[in-house]
Amino acid sequence: xxxxxxxxxxxxxxxxxxxxxxxxxxxxxxxxxxxxxxxxxxxxxxxxxxxxxxxxxxxxxxxxxxxxxxxxxxxxxxxxxxxxxxxxxxxxxxxxxxxxxxxxxxxxxxxxxxxxxxxxxxxxxxxxxxxxxxxxxxxxxxxxxxxxxxxxxxxxxxxxxxxxxxxxxxxxxxxxxxxxxxxxxxxxxxxxx
Amino acid sequence: xxxxxxxxxxxxxxxxxxxxxxxxxxxxxxxxxxxxxxxxxxxxxxxxxxxxxxxxxxxxxxxxxxxxxxxxxxxxxxxxxxxxxxxxxxxxxxxxxxxxxxxxxxxxxxxxxxxxxxxxxxxxxxxxxxxxxxxxxxxxxxxxxxxxxxxxxxxxxxxxxxxxxxxxxxxxxxxxxxxxxxxxxxxxxxxxx
Numbered sequence: 185x186x187x188x189x190x191x192x193x194x195x196x197x198x199x200x201x202x203x204x205x206x207x208x209x210x211x212x213x214x215x216x217x218x219x220x221x222x223x224x225x226x227x228x229x230x231x232x233x234x235x236x237x238x239x240x241x242x243x244x245x246x247x248x249x250x251x252x253x254x255x256x257x258x259x260x261x262x263x264x265x266x267x268x269x270x271x272x273x274x275x276x277x278x279x280x281x282x283x284x285x286x287x288x289x290x291x292x293x294x295x296x297x298x299x300x301x302x303x304x305x306x307x308x309x310x311x312x313x314x315x316x317x318x319x320x321x322x323x324x325x326x327x328x329x330x331x332x333x334x335x336x337x338x339x340x341x342x343x344x345x346x347x348x349x350x351x352x353x354x355x356x357x358x359x360x361x362x363x364x365x366x367x368x369x370x371x372x373x374x375x376x377x
Numbered sequence: 378x379x380x381x382x383x384x385x386x387x388x389x390x391x392x393x394x395x396x397x398x399x400x401x402x403x404x405x406x407x408x409x410x411x412x413x414x415x416x417x418x419x420x421x422x423x424x425x426x427x428x429x430x431x432x433x434x435x436x437x438x439x440x441x442x443x444x445x446x447x448x449x450x451x452x453x454x455x456x457x458x459x460x461x462x463x464x465x466x467x468x469x470x471x472x473x474x475x476x477x478x479x480x481x482x483x484x485x486x487x488x489x490x491x492x493x494x495x496x497x498x499x500x501x502x503x504x505x506x507x508x509x510x511x512x513x514x515x516x517x518x519x520x521x522x523x524x525x526x527x528x529x530x531x532x533x534x535x536x537x538x539x540x541x542x543x544x545x546x547x548x549x550x551x552x553x554x555x556x557x558x559x560x561x562x563x564x565x566x567x568x569x570x
Contacts, residue, residue: 195427200555207553213418225406234388244437246450253446257439296540317537344510347489360400362393
């Protein structure tokens with residue numbers, strides 16, 4: 185067994201030994217809201233937003249983008265499980281600002297080994313065996329963090345399956361301070377349903 | 378300001394007041410692994426898998442499915458940020474087992490208000506104003522939880538952009554006990570790179 189696998193199972197055994205009343209939680213989020221944020225390891229949405237188990241849906245992907253799959257999840261969240269406010273939370277120093285479609289497609293075509301991050305950007309260290317399948321994926325990178333939040337909030341706001349009554353908030357989490365900073369112009373207050 | 382927004386900002390102010398050394402964490406996950414799991418409010422992956430900030434990537438969507446967007450995130454995770462083990466973690470009582478494409482498409486076409494969950498399934502309570510845009514989304518529901526984990530692990534395992542050297546583990550988290558239970562036959566050990 186890998187060290188990581190045994191560490192995760194060991195941590196889970198301790199966690200579940202004192203599970204208590206959490207086993208009785210209902211499916212719908214008790215506080216009726218949803219956070220869409222980045223997969224970045226430095227982010228713990230439960231901690232930075234003050235969530236207990238059962239409180240809120242949390243959707244995470246590379247960049248915290250309003251991808252088609254995030255829209256799928258947001259629609260299930262409000263339509264079937266009753267959430268009524270959405271938070272889009274990107275963060276400073278996001279990896280999605282350090283490459284482009286062209287860069288990652290080139291790196292993947294070269295090899296499937298992890299690239300090295302140099303002051304000149306990502307550099308491939310692999311020895312062949314790459315794949316051109318990356319050409320068929322839109323990687324959803326961005327250059328301007330605030331604009332990316334505005335874009336994601338706007339995409340959710342204007343999606344035909346998202347009711348106008350749901351407010352959508354846009355934030356950037358500062359990985360140096362742990363603070364949530366609202367992006368000016370992002371917030372769209374819900375209209376009367 | 379909504380009650381939820383002010384609660385989240387209040388919790389964040391307390392959290393960031395004692396941020397300490399976490400502001401110095403690097404971008405690549407220190408423990409080099411990634412968890413793909415469900416957005417369900419009852420799940421706190423950092424708690425149930427023993428993650429500190431900076432340890433691991435966490436990808437979440439409705440169902441914890443290996444959607445195209447999850448694949449995008451997993452590829453960025455290993456190729457640019459050096460992770461080398463993947464966990465797919467679904468859970469018991471997942472909402473994705475309670476409806477089908479046909480059901481959610483019908484509910485959305487009827488209205489964009491939250492449906493009611495009855496013993497006979499979801500029932501619409503809205504008064505019109507629906508959208509047929511749900512016809513264009515594959516909702517990735519499932520009937521057999523173990524099979525869904527096997528399918529997601531298999532999809533990741535066989536994707537041309539995922540190296541064979543990465544082990545992929547498949548688990549179901551029990552929301553009644555907090556325990557991670559491995560799905561038999563899901564684990565695919567990494568091949569020599």
